[in-house]
Amino acid sequence: MQKPFIAAALAAFALPVPLAAQTGTDTRVAELRDAALDDEYAWAITEAITTELGPRLAGTPEEARARKWAVETLTKMDFKNVRDEPFPLRTWVRGVEKGAVVGDHSQPLALTALGNSGATPADGIEGEIVYYPSIADLEAEADGALKGRIAFVSHAMTRTQDGSQYGAYGLVRRTGPALAAKKGASAILIRSVGTDSHRMPHAGGTNFPEGTDPIPAAALAIPDAEQLERLVERGQPVRVRLTLTPRVLGTRNSGNVIAEVPGSDPSAGIVVVACHLDSWDLGTGAIDDASGCGIVAAAAKHMMDAGQPRRTIRVLWAGSEEVGVFGGRAYFEAHKGDNHVLAAESDFGADRIWRLDTRFAPQNQPLADRLAAALSPLGIAASRQPASGGADVSALIANGVAGIDLQQDGTRYFDLHHTPDDTLDKVDPAQLRQNVAAWTAMLAVVANAPEAISATK
């Protein structure tokens, strides 16, 4: 059948209660799913992480405080084998950050340093702006051409439900600074990789290859980027003064917090459900990713309280995701010998889940169909896109573990992503509960599935 998920979706929507028997969804799965719509755990966890812990930049004392809280909280929730698995991290921290147009149109600019940005001298640098509408325009510039000047690179990212434009337009942040360094620029300003219209710069990491000295690199809030474009359009040279004093502190500790619901059948393997506990430092990391930690822990808790599942459910609250997925890599190195059968991550906010993507071997199609049927009453339809796995489980997926993506609505995600505005008030409790219900239903299907689970090879 070409589109099994559509048939399942239509069937489920058309049917009266009880859904379970008629759609092939186990009554117990349906009951767990529907009970999870009243979940309180995810909100309590999200509220506590954002309120009591605040920003949690990787490698800092604030991230360490969060891990300590996480171990205490997951232990109190009765999870087993709760532990903090530390790993070393080269730790970058923000310093002073100030920018301003100088000259006839002098005015301050709202900006923030990108992760791994180089520093200016304490009293800043000044330079003429050279404007590039896109990363491709900067790329086309001759090497060394920007000597003594400041690159300013824009982009045209728009809102999408699946958030997929982050891949293409995110290049301006990920590779723009190294490219500008190669062209000889003394610094780079980018239009924040985001879709809002607030004076909120979007932080995020960038990378300088081995052998390239990091140049100062900052994201302008979107209104400020548009302001600078308008000034450039006037045709006169535009000069900017920039002070950024981030530092690399050296090696510090980060860590992954792990908790388990032990399964009854050790040979059936482990299902990993992940999020990341670290956040960028400008906001309190509510949608990125306190809510993800709330969602996966709440779903695992509902499973635990319903009786022992067949498979072990392992909750992974990863560290240092934002600065380069170091927690995910450390987890993979420490646990690649474990018998993982499935991995999934919640790391795209807390708006409602609308799409199910899977990465299963062909013989697991019946499992995919049961998942689709269980999720369908929540307004979630299966897609034909293969699951990519979240950042922290991507090494598992790349190494042959089956994966599931419960895709959240990302329409407003990049309004808030990595900004000071990523705070608790942006989390909608009703949509958060829909997430928990979906994750609970997913776990109820996969953790108790009688068949073996394996990935597309």
Added chain:
Amino acid sequence: MQKPFIAAALAAFALPVPLAAQTGTDTRVAELRDAALDDEYAWAITEAITTELGPRLAGTPEEARARKWAVETLTKMDFKNVRDEPFPLRTWVRGVEKGAVVGDHSQPLALTALGNSGATPADGIEGEIVYYPSIADLEAEADGALKGRIAFVSHAMTRTQDGSQYGAYGLVRRTGPALAAKKGASAILIRSVGTDSHRMPHAGGTNFPEGTDPIPAAALAIPDAEQLERLVERGQPVRVRLTLTPRVLGTRNSGNVIAEVPGSDPSAGIVVVACHLDSWDLGTGAIDDASGCGIVAAAAKHMMDAGQPRRTIRVLWAGSEEVGVFGGRAYFEAHKGDNHVLAAESDFGADRIWRLDTRFAPQNQPLADRLAAALSPLGIAASRQPASGGADVSALIANGVAGIDLQQDGTRYFDLHHTPDDTLDKVDPAQLRQNVAAWTAMLAVVANAPEAISATK
């Protein structure tokens, strides 16, 4: 007739073109109004003020630069008698501003000093927070009870189309700091007087009466105020560290920029159309009030280009409105002997005008009716509220000059008001044009009205 405006509105909406003759609206008024829907002046002025001039805090070199630009621009537009009328201003400027929760839940807070705030020492002060849900709760506190502590006052302002809640809830900013000083507080934090959910503190002036030493007074961004409330609710003492170093620079120059369209009949009096050119310093003052200056100048320009009006139209771009309506007062003192017959101000953003309020003598009811008819096709209906006049013309209105308020939709105004977010991208060009059309129609009616115009006594 009880509701003449409704009859006029219905009549106008029901009718095909030409509206003019059938509703009693002069053809020339209707033509001017409709042509102004294609206005380009208001956008050009708003764009230039916000882009080229940026923030324009009263008494600063930036405000002086704006006045110089204004004189040049209004002269180029062919207005007559264009001049800058300076006046002295005690000038307050912002310094460092930092706040943070300290202790177990340490985290930064987004805040900004209120105008006239006192300063902390350079290394800040620290104190326990005492929370008051409303200004009334602070008022009920005993004098001296807050010794050594920091008052934190919230409020429950909501969005309204007419913006009227600013009066009641704005008290927390206008009088809260002086009240907290009286209660012995070492500082005060208020929930920003606004309706958004962004990490954008709302600036704005406060007042300390003669004899009261100003205490440090800051507005928290609304998410930060909610965060502090959640921490207070946990029942443990919450301590905050606060550094604010604003300064009073002493007496500096501010000024009002004035331009005229001379009327053909000097005895018919002057119609003043006002806005203010100064802005708070966090944003570029797009909706407060560059757009107002664009609207009134554009409308006056359309009148000028259509031929000499009977009455002189005087455009007043006032200075120092934000810090205490000093421009409006200076104008009144300098010009109270002039023959003003009508005053109106645009100072509530650039969203569409929906309501006409007037303050006329009873014998001017036919004039009010002609105004209502002329505005009705734009979706503007007359109300029974008396016009209050904008801040900069309030002294004129209080002294017996007739007034008109063209009320703008304020639903989102207090999301942006006095924040860093008050930038050009918040101005909708289509709604801005509707404003210009309404002001042009209004001027076309009143500047050429054959009857005398006078106010309700």
